[in-house]
Amino acid sequence: MPVVVEPGGRGRLEAQSLVPIDLPPGTTGVVPALVLGEASSGLDGMGLRALTPQQRLIADASTAPAGDESELFAALFPGCQIVRIPLPPELALSGPTIAWQSVDAIILDELGGGFSIEDAIANRIAIVWRGDDPPESRWPWRRVGRFRVLNPDLPGLDGAVGGQIAYSPVENWRPGQPPELRRRVVLVGVVVALLTLLAALLIRKLSAVPAIALVAIACAVSLEWWRASQPTLRRLEGQIRVVDGPLTQIDQWVYFASTAGGVGEVQVAANTMPVLIDAAHAGRVQLSLQASGDGKLHWRFRLPPRTCL
Structure with missing residues (x-):
């Protein structure tokens, strides 16, 4: 409306x-x-x-x-x-x-x-x-x-409430950490091990334990800062293309999910609309429309753990 x-x-x-x-x-x-x-x-x-x-x-x-x-x-x-x-x-x-x-x-x-x-x-x-x-x-x-x-007769959803069937493509999706992030975790673990070993070898025996503890604390703080800066949402998208005579209909679907919960937003274009299971779904993900001072509109949401939009 x-x-x-x-x-x-x-x-x-x-x-x-x-x-x-x-x-x-x-x-x-x-x-x-x-x-x-x-x-x-x-x-x-x-x-x-x-x-x-x-x-x-x-x-x-x-x-x-x-x-x-x-x-x-x-x-x-x-x-x-x-x-x-x-x-x-x-x-x-x-x-x-x-x-x-x-x-x-x-x-x-x-x-x-x-x-x-x-x-x-x-x-x-x-x-x-x-x-x-x-x-x-x-x-x-x-x-x-x-x-x-x-007045073409177009297939697909007619409105924002699509029911459970709209989420059937991601029914078995179990979003985890992306491969690139996993590789970085392994690399960071190797670096931490090398720093600990270096502290134990280069520093005098009596001060080795405090030095190792200091390295461990610095690494833990750095890892926590790095973890907090990582995106909490996972994204999956694809297209449905329907060709009917002279018309080609292209529906672009984007799904968001989070294992630990997170906040996201999508800029409103001419045809960008959230698709919900039911009206209560909007409340569970705290869906809202946000206007900004530059005239842009965004759909904003907060996903609880193990939910999808």
């Missing part, structure tokens, strides 16, 4: 079933509000109501007056109730496109500078063009009455 942050907006947005959003001073623009369940208790004094399974949300960002669109909606969403909202053209899918996933279709008669057809259909938002000459003819537009429609 898109939230428009106006100048002067700041603080933390929290509501029932909503992933918390932290907005530092100076944050403006559209940010995604991820609602993971039934209607929330409200957001910043505004009541929220969930759409029913029979309702479809249409955003009209066209400048032309609306006419009879019953044929269009019957073809796009047969048997569904249409909930229509006006949208200023300059706001059409502005900000990260995932913020607009609650919109089922958007009506346009011109493209703004930041509008991306690829990102719209990747988020399963149907594009309705009011006119005979739709942009970017390479896409498989189809005619519905006096409109042109781009």
